Amino acid sequence: MRKKTRLTPDEARAVAVVEEAVPPSLLELLAGQKVPHTWRVTVLRELDRSGRTPKQLADRVARRWVRHRYQSKLLAGRGLENPYKVLNALVAAGECPDAGCEDEFMVDTGEECRTCRERKATRGKGGAVPAQRTGRRWWECRICRDPKHREPQPEDRVCQDCNREAEVVCAAKAAQWNAPTTEDVNDR
Structure with missing residues (x-):
């Protein structure tokens, strides 16, 4: 575990790029209206672990904010149960074991991830409710x-x-x- 230390200038610049992608409506829900230091450390770990650039991680934050429908939940008046969990979910690694996969698409080619496509194809097979029980x-x-x-x-x-x-x-x-x-x- 990294101690709470000052970030190097390079680390601070990298984190700043990702932090700019955090939507203002999410920042308003955080105490002090700023991201916590622990989140900055999480960003640095993810940059190091994934090999992504700060811009790629910032794109992930913006894409997941929309794709996971957090903004629409706020606009619908439902709020966010825990804004800190949302903040971490925006930068967390995806479920795919393929290091080149970024939310179901390959970073280098932009094509759909074959591993994710295969997982989706097998998802639900054998575990679905039989048709005679649901009727649909x-x-x-x-x-x-x-x-x-x-x-x-x-x-x-x-x-x-x-x-x-x-x-x-x-x-x-x-x-x-x-x-x-x-x-x-x-x-x-």
Whole structure:
């Protein structure tokens, strides 16, 4: 375990690149509105372990913030149970054992990770609820990737929860964009 020491200038620059990708709405939920030193050490460990550049790790933070739907949860008024866990989840290593895999895509080629594709193909085989018990086949939402069986599979393979969440986010953004600005008020 690394003691709480000052970061070297190179370490501080690397962490700063990743820290810039942390969304302001998440920072507002943290005590003191800044990332803790332990998170900075976690970032350094992940940079060292994974061989990623600070920019690649910053891209991971931004991508996971959207892909894991944290912002939409905040906009929907559901909040985040533990913002520190979210902060760590944004930089944590993925589940894939392939070191070149970055959230199901290969870093060097940008192609889909073969290991992840094979795991997805075998996921649920043999463990699914038999058709005679559910009456419907299982399907996977293409956004949240949750297995579904209680609702019919739509053509676009987007579950009702994801559709509702998208509507809430769109409505919030529309309200934000349509809100009068100080320039509009001053022009009147």
